[in-house]
Amino acid sequence: MTSTNSTVQTLIRGIIRDDVQALSAYHVPDASGFLKLDAMENPYRLPAEIQQKLAQRMAQVDLNRYPVPSYAGLKTALSQHFGVPAEYDVVLGNGSDELIAILSIACARPGAKVLAPIPGFVMYAMSAKLSGLEFVGIPLNADLTLDTPAMLAAIREHRPAITYLAYPNNPTGTLFDEAEMEEIIRAVGDSGIVVVDEAYQPFAQRTFMSRLPEFPNLVVMRTVSKLGLAGVRLGYMSAASELLQEFDKVRPPYNVNVLTExxxxxxxxxxxxxxxxxxxxxxxxxxxxxxxxxxxxxxxxPSSANFLLVKFTDSEGKAGQSPSFADQVFTKLVERKILVKNVGKMHDLLHSCLRITVSTAEENTVLLKALQQILE
Structure with missing residues (x-):
């Protein structure tokens, strides 16, 4: 057994990229038996009538056949329902994560860079690194708004192939200023694409989707996960047709399964x-x-998403160092079988912060009572 382990370790050192070996896998905690407020999921189940309709529809699916790779019917339905401009198409992905990977692969020319505000969605940086792109993170202001002068300076210096702007941002919930975002899109110009990630659009009710014709370098990306369909794993993005054709070349041909469709x-x-x-x-x-x-x-x-970023300070008004007061609150919530997201180690701006999914009135009450007990 020792010899086998040694051989495997030799294999890993010899064939796995050093930067991959240094990474940690994306960790999703086991939430069995917990009140789950850590993943920005819609807490509502489907009504019984729709469950029956769905069951009938799913029973008719030909599981023995591959999906039709054009997904024409699904793309048309998404475009019509979610306001994709006329004459604009969409590319589908197995959630937003796959779309981000597609963008990274397509834009991974030698020396290319990805730019995004931080703290932000972790997959922007992870996908960039896995594709051999350099990730450049620009810290937000102390109030979690865009540091637009710093973003513009970074665009001039790095000329990023991809710039991400989450609208609203995860994990802060911030809805960035629209005029500042426009300024960034124009500054990038024809040297790169700007991806406006609207994963939480149902809760922000603001969008750049209708503005695609104004900006040739704009890509608008969304998911149905936060709307209440996290389990089906479907994301979509729209942009100028010529851009989409290039991105579609690196999309796996059957990446959306027939049950999801x-x-x-x-x-x-x-x-x-x-x-x-x-x-x-x-x-x-x-x-x-x-x-x-x-x-x-x-x-x-302030949040325009379906979660709240919450900072906890102790009785003396201090957030603490390590462990922070929020770490203690998090641990005590876990003891009460309530799971939220401890984001304090993601970035200095998030020190002593927890991210809490907004749920039903009943589940929110359970959370509030637990926090009252903990903070007393």
Missing amino acids: AAVLCLLENAEVFEQQAADLRAQRQQLSIQLAALRGVTVY
Whole structure:
């Protein structure tokens, strides 16, 4: 056994890239038995009537056949429902993660760079590194808004092939200023693409999708995950047709499975259910924000997403160093079978912060009662 392990380690050192060996795998904690408020999921299950419609539709799927690789029907339905401009197409992915990987692969010329504000979605940097691209992160301002002068300076210096702007941003929930984003898109010009990631658009109700014709270098990316379909894993992006054709060349031909395709087509016919759920969660976000901010030592940052970034300070008004006060709160929530996301180590701006998914009124009440007990 020792000899086998030694051989495997030799293989790894010899064939696996050094930067890959240095990485840690993306960790998803086991949430069995927990109140799950860590992954920005829609907490609502499908109504019984729609469950029956979905079951009937899924039963008719030919599982023995590959998907039709053009996905024409699904793309048309997505475009019509989500306001993709006329004459603009979409490219589909197995969630936004695959779309980000597609962009990275397509743009991975020697010396190419990826630029994004930080803290931001971790997959921008990870996908860039896995594709051999250099990632350049520009810290947000202390109030978690864009440092636009720093972004513009970085664009002049690095001429990034890809610039990401999450609208709103994860993990902060910030809805960046639209005029500042326009300035960044224009500054990049024809030297790169600007990807506006609208994963949380149902909760922000703001979009750049309708503005695609204004900016030849603009890519708008979305997912159906936050709308309430995280389990089906479907993302889509739109841009100028010539750009999409290049990105489509590196997309695996059968990357969206037939069950996902059938499920999304069925559920889009009942889209008003998800729109009402999003409206309910927007109302719960406002209520939860007010209730959390009323707790001792709690600061709630403005959010346009379906989560809240919350900072915790101790009785003396200190966030603490290591472990931070938020680390202690996180541990005590876990003891009470409540799982939130501890983002304190992601970036200095997030020190002593937890990211909390907005859920139903009932689940939000459970969280609030637990926090009251912990903070007392």
